[in-house]
Amino acid sequence: MAKLQLTCSCGTVRGTTSDMNGKTGTRIMCCCNDCQSFAKFLEQEGNVLDSYGATEIFQIPLSYVKITEGNEQIACMRLSKKGMYRWYAQCCNTPIGNTMTAGIPFIGLIHSFIDNSSIKDAKLSDNLGYLQTKFARKTVYSDQQASQFFVMSKIVFNLINWKIKGLHKPSVFFNDNGQPVVEPKILNI
Structure with missing residues (x-):
């Protein structure tokens, strides 16, 4: 098993994940x-x-992400007051990932924060395909689309499994009281 190496585009924010394999998470x-x-x-x-x-996202347990450098550059925004927390490196505006609340053991890591060579080393599962295609900029053909039912079933199974295992803590994005480590900017779009 191997860890994913994480870095923003300017290299200020760096991190790693817990060991990964082909069964870890959902792409x-x-x-x-x-x-x-x-x-x-x-x-x-x-x-x-x-x-x-489309954005390529790798959904893994929240506690699997460790930031080793540049914590002070982590910022957060939300598209609305109840929207997902969307984390990024403010030094170069590299998106890090999307989370729900502190108690939900999930982060959708965004591909541009993951070092490509570590994806091969970790032997991650294949990408399941495109979701939410009604918002696509051009037609996504059926053979490129992920099965909505299969993906949602897998996500729900993972969330329950990860919650039972307590994989929402520790978190680099939420403190022990469940509050985000930085105040999110709310856009109200």
Whole structure:
């Protein structure tokens, strides 16, 4: 097993994950308008979104992420007061990942924060395909789409399993009281 190496584009924020293998987490391409809005907010559309407007996301337990350098550069935004927490490195606007609340053991790591060579070393599972294709910038053909039912079933199973195992703590994004480590900027889009 191998760890994923994490780094922002300028190298200020660095980290690693717990050991990964082909059964760890879920890899998807998300075309939703919120992921697109996050990339636009960061002015990183060209680095984050593919031609369909999708962001590659790797969903893993929240406690698996360790930031080893640049904690002071971590920032957060939300598209609305109840929206997901969207974490990024403010030094270079590299998106880090998306989380729900502190008690939900989930982070969707964004591909641009993951060192590509470590993906091969960790032998991650294949990408399941595109989701939320109604927001895609161009037609996503059925053979490229992930099965919504299969992906949601896998995510729910993982969340329950990870919650039972207590994999929401420790978290570099939420303190022991369940509050985000930095005050999120709320856009109210």
